[in-house]
Amino acid sequence: MTEEILRVRGLRKRFPGVVALDGVDFDLRPGEVHVLLGENGAGKSTLIKMLSGAYHPDEGTIFVDGRETAIRTAEDAQRLGIATIYQEFNLVPQLTVAENLMLGRPPRRFGFVDKKAMYSHARELLDRVGVDADPRAPLESLGIARMQMVEIAKALGLRARVLIMDEPTAVLTTSEVERLFEIVRQLKRQGVAIVFITHHLEEIAQIGDRVTVLRDGASVAEVPADTPEDELVRLMVGRSIEQQYPRERSSQGAPLLEVRNLTRKGVFEDVSFEVRAGEVVGLAGLVGAGRTEVVRAIFGADPYDSGEVLVDGRPLPRGKVTAAMEAGLGLVPEDRKGQGLVLGANIRENLGLVTMRHATKAGFVDRAGQAKAAARVAEQLGVRMSGLGQEVRTLSGGNQQKIVIGKWLLADAKVLILDEPTRGIDVGAKVEIYQLINSLTASGHAVLMISSDLPEVLGMSDRVLVMARGRLAGELGAAEATQDSVMALAVGELEETA
């Protein structure tokens, strides 16, 4: 057995109101992929943040190369050869892609930043992860998935001995995930030790060697990666889950949402489809296919050039979110931090944001009602929190995502558009959300769901629309939709035009 590169013993971390880590043991060998598994809020991100110098443990010891080591700052971690891909991106939106890739360590010549070297090095890194982004483009012009790839490339650039990846695949589609795994295998061969966090259980067997399961801040088991999924789920949640995609079809009614020839030049073109009452429509496609852009335009968040959106047969004005909401649309955006949450506000406020207007009497907000409604939803989604007054900023990633979904559940939208709704959500909570989708459609509402998690799209949709390069490439009924048929449509057009 090879010498352990990293050993963690009895790590504890307390935050006001919660014990995030309660005595965790963990170790890591060169050339292995060690998967960290646990429910939302189990303490995975907290653990890795103590390895990367972002947090300091209250108790416990970290050994690097067998020696007890204090990792106080991000610099310390870098010096020890530990690189981290954080769950919440640590990128600077205003800077160029290249600068983000070399944040804090730009190439220098004669003491000055060497931009030429920076761009060429950035090009190399981007090519390595297979992202066709201009190194000189501002980062904020990229979508969430390409930002994730930039974050990955940034960490690769550090040539670390230990690479920590916190849910890198949450927003990636199958092909990018494949690419990432390719890179991971390559790194393994070079002896790099990798910590990998994911909520996609099928990925564990594909890429992992060992699995450490965290529950309520404590490490409860260490098992090999080929442990059956059911067993992993039981270790993690404490019970087994019968059915991962419990879709119950309901009878379909009249079209609630109709989209006709929607076009925004250079982004998407001539998109037409409809969503009927009682129906779940999945919207699949590769990253950059234009799915998010289409639903944002439908919801009025962005303008479009031509075409029409009808809800319940009545056309919507362009670019007016409030009109779309009045008509009965709701949108759970893909970027929870940027578009979904007021991070500095508490859970109650965030959950009440959408419904607050209707619950206002004579200009006054019904605070008691808001608290009651918020408590109900938080309970329903199993949000792990110290109370409704907890600042959303301090919630774990998956729990933040539940808040974004929760505020729209309260709104009772006729057509709920979900953009990557289960990003970062654990298996148990996912099932809860699917149940909620079922009850929505059962009561005659409709759901339009974008997801890069293909099994989820296939498992939950009654109909799958596939987008490629800004166009609808095709439509598949639940019966015909398979991993292969969807991918064929998503990639097909790409190859035609290429």
Next chain:
Amino acid sequence: MTTGTLRLRKGSAVLSENGSLLGLVVLVVALTLLSGDFLTVTNLLNVGVQAAVTAILAFGQTFVIITSGIDLSVGAVAALSAVVLAWTATSHGMPWPLATGFALIVGIACGLVNGALITYGKLPPFIATLAMQGVARGLGLVISQGSPIALPDSVSHLGDTIGSYLPVPVIVMIVMGVITAVALNRTYSGRAMYAIGGNEEAARLSGIKVTRQKLVTYALAGGFAAVAGIVLASRLASAQPQAAAGYELDAIAAVVIGGASLSGGKGKALGTFVGALILAVLRNGLNLLSVSAFWQQVVIGVVIALAVLLDTLRRRQAR
């Protein structure tokens, strides 16, 4: 748990939630020890009166800062409103309630222009309100021809003291403070302001009409500025075109000392009130202690820094 400790807990919660209340308490204790003239009823009333104008401006500014904006025009708008009041009431013989209403409308209109420049014109708040500062100040000078206009007695009673212990400016300040607290905590617009300041995009995608709410925000700041201007003028029994110059900085300082952040999403009426009181107590105290004029600025600077420092230190310890 006894009611005693409960009260104590509540007390320390109030302390911890309201910016530099601790700083204010320390300041008051220190001044009481240093000067026998400080802790007298008349002097405390004086402090109240002296805080009033800044506090009212700062209440208005609180709305703006919560939405992550800034309003540099409030001092100038206050002066303009006061000049308009005096001018309409004297030169044009308007009855004073009408003239007061007119002055308020002028303040609100200035605020709406700020809001429109920021929302429709997409100007940064700093620039839009800096421009308004110039325009309002200039218009005040033009209207008054640069000279102070005496206020009719009917209006200047606003600066008086009812009985011997109820100065009208203090009453107005408290009323405006309560309005601010209720508006921020309980009304739709108030909650929307926090959301906008916290994350404007998330607020927009949650169906909050950001443009409209920002217009409301700046209109409120303008309206509050007009009230402050009227109180100021009635204290002086004359409307001065150059009055309240630089008060915007005091107002912003009061809001920030009170725990708000210029990056938005945070801020409270009570905190702002504490901030305004710290500034007023400090100036009053320095006068009572006869600190030399040149050293006063140094001392004010040091004490403001210390007051806020105390707050951040306390917070760090509380962790």
Next chain:
Amino acid sequence: MTTGTLRLRKGSAVLSENGSLLGLVVLVVALTLLSGDFLTVTNLLNVGVQAAVTAILAFGQTFVIITSGIDLSVGAVAALSAVVLAWTATSHGMPWPLATGFALIVGIACGLVNGALITYGKLPPFIATLAMQGVARGLGLVISQGSPIALPDSVSHLGDTIGSYLPVPVIVMIVMGVITAVALNRTYSGRAMYAIGGNEEAARLSGIKVTRQKLVTYALAGGFAAVAGIVLASRLASAQPQAAAGYELDAIAAVVIGGASLSGGKGKALGTFVGALILAVLRNGLNLLSVSAFWQQVVIGVVIALAVLLDTLRRRQAR
């Protein structure tokens, strides 16, 4: 593509990247049409000299604003540095290079104190630098006893014109501008400032020493303020304790007009330069056109708003 269109493209890229350059161009054209005296070599040199102090302060402020801070103390620090220079050079007979160095050190020290209050003391930049404003202004008054101190001739040559077309303040301004541009674009610290302003947490987790870089930032602002103070004093051949009062607002305005955002991560030396020129050209033009005192402030406000509005409109059309 011919070189002509290429050049045109480049030109419009420069336009679009540098805040309100278009506003400046329009302003210059308008003034040239309105006043025959505007577009002369001497007048343009005058504008340059008159822009110098604000521009130098604004360059220093650019660093701070890029890190999403604000420095309200630069005007007071400029005055303090000038007073220290005059005082050491006259009352203490220090040779002028030493005295100048000493003045620079005072400016940098003020900046470092700002930085320390902000990083170690966790004070909001607004409060820390407001406190420093009071302290620096007060110390300047104390040292000078409130009266101007004449500068020795050796130093006041810094305000002269070499030959007939090379005013030293303009040279200093250009040198400081180039330093700013290079520092921001090419040095590690400069790039770190953008990162800190854009996302402080990300910067920290990428191994940037945020505390140290912020200290550098405020020290630079203080050093630039000292240079501005020296230039100002040498123009007048005397150091005034009350000089540069309110210049911090001009400096911040120049930076924001130049396209920076108070929420950080954005800003350029060239943009700031354009911002400072707009302010100077505007004031110069108003004097040339003999606009009445009362209307001047109105016009300045309106023109600033229009200049920036032009920029936002152009940007929107460019989409």
Next chain:
Amino acid sequence: NNNSGSSSGGGGGDIKIGLSVSTLNNPYFVQLRQGAEAEAKKEGVKITTTDAQNDASQQVNQVQNFASQSMKAIIINPVDSAAAAPAVKAADRSKIPVIAADRGVDGATVTQTVASDNVAGGKLAAQELGKALGGKGKVAVLQGTAGTSAANDRQKGFVEGIKAFPGIQVVAQQPADFDRTKGLDVMTNIVQAHSDITGVFAANDEMALGAIKALGAKAGKQIKVVGFDGTPDGLKAIQAGTLTADVAQQPVLLGQMAVQAAVKAAKGDKIDATVAVPVKVATKDNVAQFTNGS
């Protein structure tokens, strides 16, 4: 604290006087304060000076605070004559005598006004400039901060006074906010547009000194500059010949006289309602007597 208004004659005892200066942003008022503090020392009374920073309401606050401190007399150097009235009334209510220094108070009675008249000074400046120019030419005016009473009064006096010289034309009037730097910049700009001016009136010495800097070698020769205040730097410029005349207000004397009046009032002595401090014109011929004085 029971000897209020009692002790009379002899030294000052424990008399406390409050002095609220309109601004210390200006050497003129710094000198006024120096005169007052020197006189207080001489008389053995305690004096407290505050700076209202040209803000009328801050001045009201300061006078109120003086009342809280049970001062025996208050000297107010009003930011604005009308706006000082409420402050004076407040002091009246506490039966504290008030001396107005440099500017009067409108709308309330003070025990004594010690003033040199800004309007008269403005007229005097016009006369001097008219004389120096031989009754003809083009002149520019550097105005004080718009809306302040000093700026208003001096401007008013100057405009009236210059009417006596029909050959003189005022071609530019621009504000330079009583500030030396602004005086320099604004004068530079005015000269661009009006290269033919032969005279300048600056509403204070600070601006005049800025203007002189702007005019360079022409100052005092082709272009006559008249200033206002008689600050030390202004008088030096007279000696150097760059400043042609300066309306000297003798701020030091003014401060001294205000304190003398305050002490008398505090002791309950009767004093005159107004005392005029002579305004004098300093020129190269008589400048020596001013510089010796202060």
